[in-house]
Amino acid sequence: DQQVKQNSPSLSVQEGRISILNCDYTNSMFDYFLWYKKYPAEGPTFLISISSIKDKNEDGRFTVFLNKSAKHLSLHIVPSQPGDSAVYFCAASSYTGNQFYFGTGTSLTVIP
Amino acid sequence: DAGVIQSPRHEVTEMGQEVTLRCKPISGHDYLFWYRQTMMRGLELLIYFNNNVPIDDSGMPEDRFSAKMPNASFSTLKIQPSEPRDSAVYFCASSFTGVRANYGYTFGSGTRLTVV
Numbered sequence: 001d002q003q004v005k006q007n008s009p010s011l012s013v014q015e016g017r018i019s020i021l022n023c024d025y026t027n028s029m030f031d032y033f034l035w036y037k038k039y040p041a042e043g044p045t046f047l048i049s050i051s052s053i054k055d056k057n058e059d060g061r062f063t064v065f066l067n068k069s070a071k072h073l074s075l076h077i078v079p080s081q082p083g084d085s086a087v088y089f090c091a092a093s094s095y096t097g098n099q100f101y102f103g104t105g106t107s108l109t110v111i112p
Numbered sequence: 113d114a115g116v117i118q119s120p121r122h123e124v125t126e127m128g129q130e131v132t133l134r135c136k137p138i139s140g141h142d143y144l145f146w147y148r149q150t151m152m153r154g155l156e157l158l159i160y161f162n163n164n165v166p167i168d169d170s171g172m173p174e175d176r177f178s179a180k181m182p183n184a185s186f187s188t189l190k191i192q193p194s195e196p197r198d199s200a201v202y203f204c205a206s207s208f209t210g211v212r213a214n215y216g217y218t219f220g221s222g223t224r225l226t227v228v
Contacts, residue, residue, distance in 0.1 A: 034216050043219030093212050098168050104154035
């Protein structure tokens with residue numbers, strides 16, 4: 001059963017606007033979360049992370065928000081650029097776990 | 113460093129044939145992971161190694177799958193016999209900071225396997 005879910009397979013956003021990608025998880029033991037970005041024919045690359053001791057982490061245009069009570073995290077991209085068009089995966093891990101669990105990905109298209 | 117190198121990039125094979133996927137991790141990385149990507153399940157961990165030793169193979173779907181890491185610079189994932197449901201993109205990744213790597217793993221470009 002999927003412990004990390006990305007319920008939106010795709011998202012289209014106009015250039016310059018905000019992109020919001022969502023991720024839900026079921027395991028309350030998860031305490032560390034990553035977002036990866038993947039271009040076609042390439043492997044995923046690390047984008048941003050957040051620990052459960054925080055509710056927000058920012059890196060330039062990218063901000064990840066964590067709502068532990070709702071078991072929900074989101075990635076905000078502001079402003080969105082055409083180069084941001086890619087598939088975004090969220091991943092989660094617990095302190096006692098031995099792996100990251102990945103979602104199914106959301107394909108973001110930024111329209112010029 | 114050239115990053116994590118996987119070969120082949122694409123593999124098309126007939127059902128029942130043996131398939132071998134190869135991976136060269138980044139030098140100095142002591143963790144190596146094999147993942148499979150499908151539309152339905154996203155990225156699933158198949159197996160991971162630490163210092164060339166398999167640590168967790170609970171994600172390997174069945175006995176048809178096997179993985180080896182004979183040395184620090186090479187790993188293989190073998191499927192014998194292959195079936196159409198094995199069609200997926202297989203990724204290899206490596207890390208020097210452990211399973212809970214703060215900055216994630218470095219992934220290769222993947223091998224797209226099609227079994228007909």
